[in-house]
Amino acid sequence: MRGGALPAALLCAALALGLASAERKAALLGLAVLVVTACAVAVGSIPGTWSDAVFLGCWTSVIASAAIVHAPRDLKDWQALALSLNAGVWTGAVIALAPSKGDLLEALPVALCALPAARARRQGQAIVLKVLASWLIAVAVLGAILQFLPATPGYLADHLE
Amino acid sequence: MKRMRHMRRTAPELAGTRREGRSARRRAADRLVLAIVSTMAFGVARVTPAYAHMGTGLPGGFESGFRHPVSGWDHLLAMVLVGIWGAFLGRPLIYVLPVIFPVMMVGGAVLGMFSVPVPPVELGVAMSVLVLGLCVGLAIDPPVWAAGTIVATFAVFHGYAHGVELPSAADPVGYSVGFVLTTGLLHAFGVGIGLLTARPKGILVTRGLGAAVALAGGWYLCLALGL
Numbered sequence: 001m002r003g004g005a006l007p008a009a010l011l012c013a014a015l016a017l018g019l020a021s022a023e024r025k026a027a028l029l030g031l032a033v034l035v036v037t038a039c040a041v042a043v044g045s046i047p048g049t050w051s052d053a054v055f056l057g058c059w060t061s062v063i064a065s066a067a068i069v070h071a072p073r074d075l076k077d078w079q080a081l082a083l084s085l086n087a088g089v090w091t092g093a094v095i096a097l098a099p100s101k102g103d104l105l106e107a108l109p110v111a112l113c114a115l116p117a118a119r120a121r122r123q124g125q126a127i128v129l130k131v132l133a134s135w136l137i138a139v140a141v142l143g144a145i146l147q148f149l150p151a152t153p154g155y156l157a158d159h160l161e
Numbered sequence: 162m163k164r165m166r167h168m169r170r171t172a173p174e175l176a177g178t179r180r181e182g183r184s185a186r187r188r189a190a191d192r193l194v195l196a197i198v199s200t201m202a203f204g205v206a207r208v209t210p211a212y213a214h215m216g217t218g219l220p221g222g223f224e225s226g227f228r229h230p231v232s233g234w235d236h237l238l239a240m241v242l243v244g245i246w247g248a249f250l251g252r253p254l255i256y257v258l259p260v261i262f263p264v265m266m267v268g269g270a271v272l273g274m275f276s277v278p279v280p281p282v283e284l285g286v287a288m289s290v291l292v293l294g295l296c297v298g299l300a301i302d303p304p305v306w307a308a309g310t311i312v313a314t315f316a317v318f319h320g321y322a323h324g325v326e327l328p329s330a331a332d333p334v335g336y337s338v339g340f341v342l343t344t345g346l347l348h349a350f351g352v353g354i355g356l357l358t359a360r361p362k363g364i365l366v367t368r369g370l371g372a373a374v375a376l377a378g379g380w381y382l383c384l385a386l387g388l
Contacts, residue, residue: 006334127256131348135341138263142327142337145271 004098007058007143008038008091008107014065014136015087016110017129020117021068022080027114029077030084034111037085041092042104051097052147058090059144062136069126069133087111222332226339229323230347235286235381236319238374240344242293243312244351245367249297249358254305258312259348263341265313269320274327283385285318291378297371300364319344 015034019027046054065083068075075083095104117129230236240262247258272279279285292311295301303311323340327333354370357363 006338010334010338131256131259131345134260134263135345138267138341139334139337141267142270142274142324143334145274146327146333149274 248355
């Protein structure tokens with residue numbers, strides 16, 4: 001199993017950590033942009049042959065969104081919106097390839113973590129966010145590299161099937 | 162008049178109470194969001210590999226990955242020690258070590274996924290238990306770069322062991338989430354133990370633990386060398 005709700009949920013979690021350094025209004029607007037964009041893309045149909053590119057985009061976005069937590073400066077409003085738009089596109093694309101569109105309902109609520117994350121940052125607990133971001137980056141790098149393996153990954157049928 | 166005086170006196174207090182009330186409500190809302198999201202995230206991560214082929218690969222995703230770091234004492238002790246040592250050394254290493262470890266573990270996992278030959282993994286893992294145990298037991302306080310390098314080197318061996326299994330996992334993303342999450346939780350547990358050093362006899366407890374783990378590391382090393 002490669003798709004499903006998990007990659008999309010991880011992207012939403014990374015976005016939530018990234019939005020923690022944005023202004024409250026921009027973060028809320030970003031969450032709205034994420035929901036609208038993800039729903040719009042998820043209802044469309046994406047060819048199965050694009051699967052590798054879509055997952056690579058999803059994992060790259062997870063890395064980029066989580067890496068923002070380590071940036072010394074706060075996120076500007078337009079940057080927060082651009083990040084949300086990007087996350088929405090890839091979340092929707094991954095769900096469009098998933099067996100069930102209902103997976104979107106499991107993934108999107110994870111983005112609500114932006115609210116407690118922003119509070120944690122304001123209270124000087126940014127360290128926790130940095131540690132969580134490093135976990136997400138670790139998972140995303142593994143997910144991205146998996147598709148470049150010379151061996152047949154476990155989620156694909158092989159000659160033994 | 163008496164009532165007015167009472168109101169004047171209590172107005173700032175009332176404002177303060179209102180602020181506290183708002184703050185408490187926000188905290189409660191945050192906790193609620195976290196509880197809902199973590200429950201859902203756990204549900205998402207626990208998805209069974211029903212869509213995957215079950216004939217080959219690891220049967221489980223998240224659960225296999227979650228169990229993997231705690232399935233052997235050598236892995237478990239090394240990861241807890243990273244947290245203890247980080248807390249022992251204080252800022253910035255208290256968070257730098259738990260950040261370095263998963264990132265370098267990924268480097269090791271990639272080597273394992275591509276089957277790049279490295280020195281025997283069992284030897285590296287046993288050495289990590291021994292060296293980290295000695296660092297805590299002897300209260301070694303190296304520069305930040307040196308502590309980071311030690312932890313990063315050992316993280317590669319631990320990651321390699323995970324990476325070898327990853328490609329055959331039916332749900333590799335769930336497996337990755339599981340093992341990274343367990344690793345992080347073990348670090349956090351270690352940091353919790355390491356924070357005992359702030360207490361009067363806490364430093365003796367943590368150093369004693371470090372020494373005990375170093376002995377265990379010596380035993381693992383003997384096993385790895387076939388002695």
